[in-house]
Amino acid sequence: METLRHIVLFIHLIGFATLFGSWAVQAFGGKKQITGLMTVGLTIAGVAGLALAAPWGLPTGASINYAKIGTKLVILLIIGALLGIGSARQKRGDSVPPVLFWGVGVLTAVNAGIAAIW
Template sequence: METLRHIVLFVHLIGFAVLFGAWAVQAFGGKREFTRLMSIGMSIAAVAGLVLAAPWGLPDGAEMNYAKIGTKLVILLVIGALLGIGTARQKRGEKIAPAVFWLVGILTATNAGIAAIW
């Protein structure tokens, strides 16, 4: 069971890497727009994160940190909302506000930092 939990954690990290990597490509070399790959990465990270939040496969005596899980979930919902708003604006031919674009990257990095440090 612990092996399965590690596999899900790996998939979660891949989702984060896809989201942040696609954002970084656009931020530092692209047109600063949201791509489908960002939404896919966020979806992978979200589903795997929710599976990890379930209390299964934990070593004996380990407890879930629900404050951390809740904080990461709220940040994920904000990232999803920003991606959705930005993507809708792009489809209408409008530009994404720079603050929205940069906030997605900052929140994604913050979410990873919370996972690693907290």
């Protein structure tokens, strides 16, 4: 069971890497727009993160930090909202506001930091 949990963690990290990597490509070499790959990465990271939040396959004596999971979930929902708002603006022909675009990257990095440090 622990092996399955590690596989889900690996998938979760792939989702984060996809979201942050596609954002970084746009931030440092692209047009600073929201891409479909960002949404795919967010979805992968979110689904795998929810699977990791379930109390299965934990080592003996380990407990789940529900405050950390809740914080990361709120940040994930905010990132999803920013991606949705940015995508809607792009479809109307408007540009994505810089605060919205940079917010996606900063919040994604904060979410990774919470996972690693907390």
